Amino acid sequence: QVQLVESGGGVVQPGRSLRLSCTASGFSFNKYAMHWVRQAPGKGLEWVGLISYHGVNKFYADSVKGRFTISRDNSNDTLYLQMSGLTTEDTAFYYCATDYGYNCGDHWGQGTLVTVSS
Amino acid sequence: SYVLTQTPSVSLAPGQTAMITCEGNNIGTKSVHWYQQKPGQAPVLVVFNDADRPSGIPERFSGSNSGNTATLIITRVEAGDEADYYCQVWDSSRDHQFWAFGGGTNLAVL
Numbered sequence: 163q164v165q166l167v168e169s170g171g172g173v174v175q176p177g178r179s180l181r182l183s184c185t186a187s188g189f190s191f192n193k194y195a196m197h198w199v200r201q202a203p204g205k206g207l208e209w210v211g212l213i214s215y216h217g218v219n220k221f222y223a224d225s226v227k228g229r230f231t232i233s234r235d236n237s238n239d240t241l242y243l244q245m246s247g248l249t250t251e252d253t254a255f256y257y258c259a260t261d262y263g264y265n266c267g268d269h270w271g272q273g274t275l276v277t278v279s280s
Numbered sequence: 281s282y283v284l285t286q287t288p289s290v291s292l293a294p295g296q297t298a299m300i301t302c303e304g305n306n307i308g309t310k311s312v313h314w315y316q317q318k319p320g321q322a323p324v325l326v327v328f329n330d331a332d333r334p335s336g337i338p339e340r341f342s343g344s345n346s347g348n349t350a351t352l353i354i355t356r357v358e359a360g361d362e363a364d365y366y367c368q369v370w371d372s373s374r375d376h377q378f379w380a381f382g383g384g385t386n387l388a389v390l
Contacts, residue, residue, distance in 0.1 A: 197379065199323075207315070207323065207366050209379040221377050224281075257322055264329055265370030265379070266313035270322040 164188040164269045166258050171274030176249055184241040184258030184271055192216075192236035195261040198243050200254035201273075208254070210243070212261070225251075248278045282371045284382035291388040298354040300385045302367030305348060310369045312350040314343060317384075318363045326365075327352060354387075362389045 170182040184196070198210040211222040213232045220232050231244040241258050255275050259267030285303040292298055302312060312330050315323035326337050330345040340355045354361055367382040 199379070199381075206364075206384045207317075207368075207381040209381060212377070212379075223378065264313070265311065266325060266328045266368060267315070267323065267379075268325055268328075268334065270324070272322050 164260065166260070166269060166271035168256060168258055168271040168274040171256065171276045173277045173279060174248055175280055176278055178248055179244070179246040180248065180276060182243040182245070182256055182274060182276070184243075186239045186241065186258075186260075189260065189269075191234075191239040194263070196232075196234065196241045197259045197261055197267060198232060198241075199257045199259055199267065199270075200252075201257070202254045205254075210256070213241070245276070248276075250278050252276060253278045281378075282369065282380040284367055284369065284380055286365075286367060286382040286385045288383070289386045289388065291390055292357050293390050294357060294359060296357050298352075298357050298361070298387055300352040300354070300365050300387065302350045302352070302382045303348055304350075304369065304380075307348055307350050307369065308346045310345075310371070312343065312345050313368045314341075314352045315366045315368065316361075316363045317366065323366065357387075357389055359389050362387060 165187045167185045197212045211232050217234045229247045233242045255273040257273045258271045260269045262268045314327040316326045317323040326341045327343040331343040342353045344351045364384045366384045
């Protein structure tokens, strides 16, 4: 079955960088767009960005544009989120999600927690 | 950006029908998707394209979308349906595309 496993979260100081990974299995990873969505503790869902199936097209939320970069390695079925210039506002659970073409999150990972704190 | 507005909370007794709304400008022209999120868990897609159900989702879950309001309908509500529910649409402009989420509705089953 479809499985998405995020990793790389942790505690990081403001201004530093962190890279999250999302390892996929159970579907043809190289055929579908992927998204990152985050959720601050006790808050709602916030879309972070998306990457097309081939990695050419990328779109970002205004809140992270210029600081976050999404990439993917289709040979290893892995999605990445490179985060830089982190602030306390970036503290959240970060989820990766599949997009099979209906522009919605068909499957989600369990999330990884990023805490930005001095 | 595209703003989606949801009622923060809904409380029902078991067996009743929940109607969770999501308001947006001309949302009836867009495809609306709904997620269920239980405490400590990742979101789960329960309705996509306004009214379709992914495999494994009970028939009690359905949806509608018209005008400025989309609705998630849960019939014969059970204790296990207690969760936060989020609506989502995809929107695009000439050089940008994004997902927009509603603020979420907490469903309490009394």
